[in-house]
Amino acid sequence: MNCENAREMILSEDSSDCIREHIAACPDCRSLAAGWAALKDLKPVPAEPSTNLDFKIISAANAHPGLMKRHRHQVLVRRFVIYATAASCALITWVVLNTIHNQAKLEQYGSFWKNIDVENEFYVLMSELDFGIRDISSEAYSDISTESPEPDISNPEDLST
Amino acid sequence: MENDHKRELSDSELIDSFLKDELSAFEALYERYRKQLYSYLHRLMPGQHALVDDIFQQTWIRVIGQLHAYRHNQKFLAWIIRISHNLAIDHFRRSKHEETNDFESDRNIFFSEEKYEPWRNIDSSELSAALEQCIRKLPHDQREVFLLRQENIGFKEIAKIQKCSINTALGRMQYAIRNLQKQLSEWNFRKG
Incomplete structure (x- = not known):
């Protein structure tokens, strides 16, 4: 250990074995260590600020507008973050629940369709098709009137018949 | 009772409480360091009572304004001493005091x-x-x-x-x- 390292350890009050060995061997560092040990706690009775000064500082803390403003701003930001988080959570919950609900519905209908007999399904389809054809044909023939036209009163031939 | 409770709180807790609008937290913090800072300034600038009072007051006012920026990993006393050191330097620069050479x-x-x-x-x-x-x-x-x-x-x-x-x-x-x-x-x- 050199004196520069020792100096740092002495003045930082490090009391490891290596520094003790160095101090024992080096008179210069020993003197520094002794000096600091003697002086470090040698303090006069602490001076005190006047009560007037205390009052001024406490008043300044009490009435600091910047602090209040900043604090209010912080509170508003914090509230906004809380409300935004709550709203996001609610939205996410709603989306998740809705998805689960839809999934359940899909699964329900899927199983319903799966249970239908294919043959049955065929007949249903065919019957629907049949009804469809009948509907189309009835519409097509509806234009051709099967009833005789009303007799013309002014025509005597018609009246006789 | 409340003051006793405040005395037990750490510097960081007191600062947080003060920033939540609790003046008593600042009073506790001030009480903790007022003597230490004042004595330090008194010894640093011996015989200049008015200047010591002025820098002490300015330091605390600046502390109040900058508490929100205080980083809790540093020592509070070191932080306020740094503020007072900067204020003292500013003062000596402004007034071109003879002490300037000492700096x-x-x-x-x-x-x-x-x-x-x-x-x-x-x-x-x-x-x-x-x-x-x-x-x-x-x-x-x-x-x-x-x-x-x-x-x-x-x-x-x-x-x-x-x-x-x-x-x-x-x-x-x-x-x-x-x-x-x-x-x-x-x-x-x-x-x-």
């Missing part, structure tokens, strides 16, 4: 090679008064490092306060101790 490095030191301190056996109150006189004669940067170390501020923080390297701070401290040893020995010799 610049003064390497004209005495280097003692005394192996023991004959003044160590003297009554501590008498020695303490003599030491205060000797501290006044130190160059400003040495005085500041010595007083900061007496307040248990680490060299890393001292280096930050003085805006220098840790090695420079260590060097200043070493010179300060040598200077004080020398001056106290002379004082003891004169005293007989």
Whole structure:
């Protein structure tokens, strides 16, 4: 250990074995260590600020507008973050629940369709098709009137018949 | 009762409480450091009571305004001392006070090679008064490092306060101790 390292350890009050060995061997560092040990706690009775000064500082803390403003701003930001988080959570919950609900519905209908007999399904389809054809044909023939036209009163031939 | 509870809280907790609009938290924090800071400034700028009062007040007002920016990983005392140090420098720069020269490095030191301190056996109150006189004669940067170390501020923080390297701070401290040893020995010799 050199004196520069020792100096740092002495003045930082490090009391490891290596520094003790160095101090024992080096008179210069020993003197520094002794000096600091003697002086470090040698303090006069602490001076005190006047009560007037205390009052001024406490008043300044009490009435600091910047602090209040900043604090209010912080509170508003914090509230906004809380409300935004709550709203996001609610939205996410709603989306998740809705998805689960839809999934359940899909699964329900899927199983319903799966249970239908294919043959049955065929007949249903065919019957629907049949009804469809009948509907189309009835519409097509509806234009051709099967009833005789009303007799013309002014025509005597018609009246006789 | 409430004050007792506040006294038990850490600096960080008190600061958080104050930022939540609790004045009593600031009062507790102020009570914790008022003497320490005032004594420090008093010893740093001896005999300048009005200036000490002014810088002390300005320091606390700045502390109030900047508490929201305080980083909890640093020592609160070191932080407020740094603020007061900057205010003192600003003051001396503005007024071009004769003390300004003291803020610049003064390497004209005495280097003692005394192996023991004959003044160590003297009554501590008498020695303490003599030491205060000797501290006044130190160059400003040495005085500041010595007083900061007496307040248990680490060299890393001292280096930050003085805006220098840790090695420079260590060097200043070493010179300060040598200077004080020398001056106290002379004082003891004169005293007989």
